[in-house]
Amino acid sequence: MSRDERAEKMPERRRFLIGVVKGIGxxxxxxxxxxxxxxGKKAYPFVLRPPGAVTEEKFxxxxxxxxxxxxxxxxxxxxxxxxxxxxxxxxxxFAMRENPCRMCKDIPCAAACPTGxxxxxxxxxxxxxxxxxxxxxxxRIGLAVIDRETCVAYWGIQCDACYRSCPVxxxxxxxxxxxxxxxGKHALLAPIxxxxxxxxxxxxxxxxxxxxxxxxxxxxxxxxxxxxxRYIKGWDSSDEQRMGxxxxxxxxxxxxxxxxxxxxxxxxxx
Amino acid sequence: xxxxxxxxxMVLRRSSQxxxxxxxxxxxxxxxxxxxxxxxxxxxxxxxxxTDPFALLQIFATGNMISAEALEGALIVTVLFGLVCGRxxxxxxxxxxxxxxxxxxxxxxxxxxAENRNPFLSRKARYWVIGISLVLSFATGVAAFEWISPISMxxxxxxxxxxxxxxxxxxxxxxxxxxxxxxxxGHLCPLGGFYSLITRFSLVRVRHYKEKCTQCMKCTDICPExxxxxxxxxTSSMVVSGECTNCARCIEVCDDDAMRFGIxxxx
Ligand code: SF4
Ligand code: SF4
Ligand code: SF4
Ligand code: SF4
Numbered sequence: 001m002s003r004d005e006r007a008e009k010m011p012e013r014r015r016f017l018i019g020v021v022k023g024i025g026x027x028x029x030x031x032x033x034x035x036x037x038x039x040g041k042k043a044y045p046f047v048l049r050p051p052g053a054v055t056e057e058k059f060x061x062x063x064x065x066x067x068x069x070x071x072x073x074x075x076x077x078x079x080x081x082x083x084x085x086x087x088x089x090x091x092x093x094f095a096m097r098e099n100p101c102r103m104c105k106d107i108p109c110a111a112a113c114p115t116g117x118x119x120x121x122x123x124x125x126x127x128x129x130x131x132x133x134x135x136x137x138x139x140r141i142g143l144a145v146i147d148r149e150t151c152v153a154y155w156g157i158q159c160d161a162c163y164r165s166c167p168v169x170x171x172x173x174x175x176x177x178x179x180x181x182x183x184g185k186h187a188l189l190a191p192i193x194x195x196x197x198x199x200x201x202x203x204x205x206x207x208x209x210x211x212x213x214x215x216x217x218x219x220x221x222x223x224x225x226x227x228x229x230r231y232i233k234g235w236d237s238s239d240e241q242r243m244g245x246x247x248x249x250x251x252x253x254x255x256x257x258x259x260x261x262x263x264x265x266x267x268x269x270x
Numbered sequence: 271x272x273x274x275x276x277x278x279x280m281v282l283r284r285s286s287q288x289x290x291x292x293x294x295x296x297x298x299x300x301x302x303x304x305x306x307x308x309x310x311x312x313x314x315x316x317x318x319x320x321t322d323p324f325a326l327l328q329i330f331a332t333g334n335m336i337s338a339e340a341l342e343g344a345l346i347v348t349v350l351f352g353l354v355c356g357r358x359x360x361x362x363x364x365x366x367x368x369x370x371x372x373x374x375x376x377x378x379x380x381x382x383x384a385e386n387r388n389p390f391l392s393r394k395a396r397y398w399v400i401g402i403s404l405v406l407s408f409a410t411g412v413a414a415f416e417w418i419s420p421i422s423m424x425x426x427x428x429x430x431x432x433x434x435x436x437x438x439x440x441x442x443x444x445x446x447x448x449x450x451x452x453x454x455x456g457h458l459c460p461l462g463g464f465y466s467l468i469t470r471f472s473l474v475r476v477r478h479y480k481e482k483c484t485q486c487m488k489c490t491d492i493c494p495e496x497x498x499x500x501x502x503x504x505t506s507s508m509v510v511s512g513e514c515t516n517c518a519r520c521i522e523v524c525d526d527d528a529m530r531f532g533i534x535x536x537x
Contacts, residue, residue, distance in 0.1 A: 023398060031402045038410045038417055060412050061332040064325050064340070065422060066311035067430050071298050082433025083423065089435075090310075090416070090426055114311050114319055115329075116337040 047087050048094040048200065048217060050078055051101065051139035052110030052123040056219075063117035065090030072112035075102050094141065096202025096217050103136045103167045103201050110134070137168060142200030142217040143224060144172070144193045151214040156180045156188055162215045163191050165207035171197040173204065191215070195224065279518035286362045294429050309363070309425045310416065311343060319343035324400075324464040328413035331404045348468060356472040357465040360455060361517035364462075365428065366421045369439055370455045373446035374494070383451055391450050393497060393513070396463030403460050415460055452494045455515075466512040476520060477532035480506040489520035489529060508534055 050069050053059050069092050070078040077099045081087035092109075094101060110118040111134070125135035144162075148154045153175075166173045173191050180186040193215070200220070205213045229245040294312070296302040306313045311321045321343030329336055351359055361367055377383050399415075406414035416422060420438040427435040446453045455462050478501050485503040490496045498511035499520065521529040 023392075023394075026395075027398045027402055030399075031406060034402065034414065034418065035406055035410065038406065038412060038414060057411065058334060061329060061334045062336060064310040064321070064329070064413070065416060065426060066307040067298070067426065068307045068311065068313065070430065071301075071306055080426065080430040082427065082431045082435060083438070084434035088417075089433075090422065114307075114313065114321070114337060114343065115340045116335075 044087055045222060046219060047091070048096065048142050048202070048219060050092055050094075050109045050118055051103075051107055051136060051141060051199075052113075052118040052120055053141075054117060054119055054122070056221075059117050060088060060091070062115050063091050064115050066114065067092070068112045068114060069109040069118060072108040074104065074108065075099065077101050078109060094202060094217075096205040097213055098206070100202030100206045101139075101141060101199075102203075103139070103199060105134065105136060107134045107136055107139075137197075137199060139199040139201070140220060141202070143195055143220050144198050144200065144202075144204050144215050144217050145223050146191060146193060147214045147216075148190075150210055150212075151191070151208075152210065153189055153191055156182065156186060158189060159209055160189065160191070161207045161209050162204035165203045167201060167203055168197050168199060172199070195220075276522050279522055283362050283517065284368070287365060287368055290363060291365055291425075291428060294425075298429050308422070308429055309365075310422055311340060318346065320347055322461075323348045323468070324461050325413055325416050327464075328403055328407040328415060331407035332411045332413060333408070351465055352468040352472060354473050356469045356474055356516045357462070357512060357514060358474070358516040359465050360462050361515040364421060365425050366439070366442065367455065369424070369443050370446050370452070373443050374452065377447055377451060382448065391453060391457045393457055393495075395457050396460055396466075399458060399460040400463050400467075419461070420454075421459070421461060456494050462515075468512070470510075470512040471534075472512075473534050473536075474516060475532055475534045476509045476514060476516065476518070477530050478502055478506060478509070479528045479530070480504065482526045482528035484526050484528075486525070488523045488525075492519045492523045494519075508532065 047056070049056070049059060050073075054062065065080070067080045067090075070076075070080045077094060078092045079085070079095060081089050081091050081093055083089050085093075087093050107120065107123055110120045110123055113119075120134060121132075123134060123136060123138045124132050125138060127133050151159075153159045160175060163169070163173045163175050171194065173193055176190050176192055178188040178190050180188050200217045202217045205216045208215050229242045232243055233239040290305070293302065293305040294308055297304065297306045303316050304314070306316070309322060310325050311319070313319055319339045319342055321340045323344040326336060326340060326344040351357065355362075403415040418438075420442050423435040423438045427433065427439075442454050446455075450457065478499070480501075480503065483503045487502065490499050490502055493499055494517070495511070495513040495515065498509050498514040501507045501509075516531075518531065521531065
């Protein structure tokens with residue numbers, strides 16, 4: 001029997017099975033390539049999302065890339081990421097130096113989102129009568145960070161551009177009088193950002209007078225550290241409740257750690 | 271001279287595609303309220319939400335819930351196409367259809383189609399792509415097809431800025447022109463496949479009249495989903511396949527009036 005004849009004689013069921021196996025093979029190869037592509041696209045940590053955005057992981061799942069938030073912004077501050085923008089494609093983001101968030105009172109972007117990727121309730125508080133209403137001061141788009149080496153105020157030159165541009169003025173940025181060690185007789189008027197008030201709106205980043213902004217907004221998870229429950233502000237009673245978060249047992253055990261640390265003087269351990 | 275009526279549906283389809291696109295663009299640039307958003311999700315007149323049901327399915331596969339508004343929007347779209355218009359999304363709404371139609375036209379003109387077969391690509395491939403989309407959405411936590419969809423890339427690009435997104439559109443164009451006839455829309459596109467699945471029982475259908483048919487087979491030649499026309503010259507019946515896009519090309523091309531739109535269960 002020649003090869004062709006054999007192929008012709010191949011039972012229908014066998015041919016079907018081979019077809020299925022080929023299909024699964026093609027699907028697996030395609031799926032793997034596709035998966036690799038998705039992994040690469042997800043890995044942009046430096047994205048500043050609109051006010052009211054849920055956590056980035058959930059946001060990436062929920063946002064349908066419809067651009068309704070972008071259209072809702074009266075200042076056209078939001079950009080819907082184009083391929084090549086180095087942001088997850090089709091999702092909304094800010095480029096603060098060009099066009100920051102103006103902190104609209106009614107937060108139209110978050111109110112317009114049809115999917116819940118932007119959740120107005122995350123940026124809503126209560127008014128005097130106890131009614132829920134949008135409060136843009138609750139937005140946490142990111143956190144402004146100052147490069148003290150290029151900020152001219154830290155050189156001793158008088159500049160308060162960021163301080164004056166900040167919509168949460170004198171709370172999110174405060175100016176502190178520091179001694180100018182170089183001249184020995186002048187003051188530095190140093191801007192300092194306070195994370196409990198900064199919304200990450202980016203007005204300061206746009207206002208900064210240096211060639212490349214010396215104050216700029218970063219996503220909070222990148223800009224901020226996190227102290228463990230091993231370090232408690234003993235002078236702050238509200239901080240003490242964090243002590244409960246400490247794990248019961250100390251994990252590292254050495255001969256020294258087994259002795260009572262409170263008793264080292266009397267017992268001459270050291 | 272060829273009768274202008276031969277192009278009636280073509281003109282209607284292009285007007286529908288172009289004017290929808292125009293309304294979306296005007297929504298973004300001029301602030302018109304008729305249609306806001308894009309094909310992934312949109313709002314008509316600030317009131318009626320529309321959501322791409324396949325995108326929603328992928329979001330569900332990631333394990334996330336979605337707002338009631340988006341659900342309502344998906345329901346409206348599903349009922350509209352699934353029960354009424356059939357797979358008309360593809361030939362009356364989808365902007366990529368203009369690109370693939372153009373590729374198809376050129377392919378005919380340049381006689382690249384001598385063989386007219388795609389032996390390496392199955393018409394069923396799109397259903398596999400749907401499966402992979404859902405599995406990958408589950409595995410990666412993002413709506414997998416939405417992240418690579420050349421349809422959204424194109425549509426979003428025209429409205430909100432294209433970036434390098436045109437490369438995806440060019441790729442589809444070349445694929446359809448040089449590699450496979452109706453390669454994307456007729457074989458691979460999972461959105462088209464999704465609409466094929468949900469429009470099995472839709473009302474608006476093309477109907478074939480055997481007694482008028484002279485068996486010239488122009489209709490099966492022009493049909494982008496020719497497997498949907500097995501009855502031509504054999505029996506008088508409705509096109510029942512969900513893969514038919516209701517583009518009406520068969521109706522236009524038929525010189526013997528043997529193809530017409532009809533309503534299922536009625537005419
Ligand atoms: S709060 Fe206002 S300015 Fe800021 S992104 Fe939203 S709509 Fe635009
Ligand atoms: S409105 Fe919501 S779903 Fe649409 S692009 Fe903006 S964040 Fe995404
Ligand atoms: S980003 Fe800058 S301007 Fe905006 S609140 Fe924070 S410090 Fe103020
Ligand atoms: S098959 Fe896909 S690309 Fe083609 S017209 Fe339909 S939705 Fe658009």
